[in-house]
Amino acid sequence: MPDLTNLPTLSQTVQIHGLGANKKLGQHFLLDMNITDKIARLALPLDGFHIAEIGPGPGGLTRSLLKNGAGSVTVIEMDERFLVPLEDIKMASDGRLNIIHDDALKVHIQKELGSELPIKIAANLPYNVGTKMLVNWLTANPLFWSQAVLMFQKEVAERIVAKPGDASYGRLAILSQSVCTCRMAFDVPANCFSPPPKVDSAVVVLDVLPEDKRFKQLKLLGELTQAAFGQRRKMLRKSLKPYAKKYNLDLEDWLRHCGVDPTQRPEELSVEAFKRLTETN
Numbered sequence: 001m002p003d004l005t006n007l008p009t010l011s012q013t014v015q016i017h018g019l020g021a022n023k024k025l026g027q028h029f030l031l032d033m034n035i036t037d038k039i040a041r042l043a044l045p046l047d048g049f050h051i052a053e054i055g056p057g058p059g060g061l062t063r064s065l066l067k068n069g070a071g072s073v074t075v076i077e078m079d080e081r082f083l084v085p086l087e088d089i090k091m092a093s094d095g096r097l098n099i100i101h102d103d104a105l106k107v108h109i110q111k112e113l114g115s116e117l118p119i120k121i122a123a124n125l126p127y128n129v130g131t132k133m134l135v136n137w138l139t140a141n142p143l144f145w146s147q148a149v150l151m152f153q154k155e156v157a158e159r160i161v162a163k164p165g166d167a168s169y170g171r172l173a174i175l176s177q178s179v180c181t182c183r184m185a186f187d188v189p190a191n192c193f194s195p196p197p198k199v200d201s202a203v204v205v206l207d208v209l210p211e212d213k214r215f216k217q218l219k220l221l222g223e224l225t226q227a228a229f230g231q232r233r234k235m236l237r238k239s240l241k242p243y244a245k246k247y248n249l250d251l252e253d254w255l256r257h258c259g260v261d262p263t264q265r266p267e268e269l270s271v272e273a274f275k276r277l278t279e280t281n
Contacts, residue, residue, distance in 0.1 A: 004063055004092045013058045013085050014194075022079060028193040030060055030124055030151075035192060040064035042185055042205055043122050043149045047071050050113045052145075054104045054123035054133065057082055059089045061124060066093045072117065074098040076107050105129060105136070110144035121148040127197070131156055131172065138179050139218045148206045149185075157184055157202035169267050170232070171225040177271050178215035180206040221278045228266035228274075236269075237262035247281050254280060 008016060010031040019029075030036060039061060043051070046069045056062045056075040059082070065073050066089070073096060075086060083101055090097040100112060113119055125133060130152050137145060152160070155168070160176045161184050162169040176182050188201040208214070215221065224243060231239035237251060244251040255262045258276040260269065 004067055004089070007063070007088060007092055010058050010060050010063075013088075017058075017081065017085055019058060019081055019085075027055075027057065027079075027126065028195060028197045029057055030188070030193055031058075032192055033060060033064060035188060036060040036064040037068065038186070039122065039124075039149060039151065039203055040068045040070075042203065043120050043147060044068065046120070048117065049120045049146075050074065050117040052076070052109050052113060052119060052121045052123075054121070055126055056086060057124075058085055061122060062086065062089055062097065065122060066096055071096055072098075074100060074113055076100045076102060076104040076109075078103045104133065110140075110142075119145045121145050121150070123149075124151040124201075127153050134160070135172075135175065135222075138175050139222070143179070143208060143214070146208050148180075149203065150206070151188065151201050151203045153197070154187060154200045154202040157204045160204050160206075164268060164270050166267075170229045171222065174225050174271050174274050175218065175222060176206065178218065178221060178275065180208050182206050215275055215278075217278050220281060221274060224278050224281075225266075225274060228269075232266050235263050235265060236260065239266065249281065 010033065014029065046065060051065050051070045051073045053062055053065065053073060053075045056077055062073060062075055075097065077083065077086065077099065080101060083099065086099050090099060100107060109119065121137065134150065137148065158168040159170060159172045161182045162173040183205050185203040185205050188203065190196040190200050227243040228236065228239050236255060241251060244254060252262050258273065258280050260273055260277065
């Protein structure tokens with residue numbers, strides 16, 4: 001009988017198939033199954049959900065998701081070198097694994113996975129495209145996922161969970177927290193990876209808010225925050241001047257009507273304040 005426990009270790013898999021990390025694709029292999037198990041458990045329960053994993057590489061997190069009860073996992077991997085070891089996992093998992101060979105930025109996850117089961121996303125995201133992927137998922141219409149457990153470089157993770165006044169607070173925090181509750185789960189030091197990256201990583205858990213609590217005008221919110229934080233050192237009366245002109249708004253009246261002091265800087269405003277500014281546009 002096929003069995004995940006009979007597979008070679010991740011380190012052996014890398015050696016057997018001669019898998020070197022591709023720097024252009026931002027690859028750093030996480031070969032410690034204790035850590036991948038910890039990530040998978042953050043997404044529990046897994047049974048009853050369809051799990052989408054992005055960039056599985058040699059399949060460490062894939063194995064952990066299956067081992068921890070996932071009944072249906074779809075991995076999206078653009079590097080063809082990993083298809084053979086992933087096929088080995090598929091054979092050992094009694095058909096619970098589906099493999100898509102494509103660029104995840106081009107894959108419509110909901111169409112590929114269908115709507116029979118609610119979708120969760122789990123991934124050790126490549127550093128070079130992780131932020132873009134998250135923004136795409138946050139702004140998807142309709143929103144097709146209920147939870148995401150994602151590893152980013154630590155600086156990006158801090159930007160997702162940041163609060164007003166934090167140095168990392170900005171557009172990504174506001175977009176993320178307008179759709180989800182966001183929490184930092186744990187850090188993953190650089191020396192846990194092969195090869196080690198230059199920075200540490202961290203795992204973030206994003207739980208989608210109930211529909212009536214989610215902010216809908218995300219495109220406009222993204223435009224507003226881009227304008228505000230594009231000149232984050234300046235007062236809002238200065239940084240939002242082009243935005244107000246575009247939408248024919250009396251800048252200071254608009255700000256004061258929303259309870260915002262024109263002399264404030266963007267990092268001082270709450271997520272709720274940015275929502276009010278967007279809604280009053």
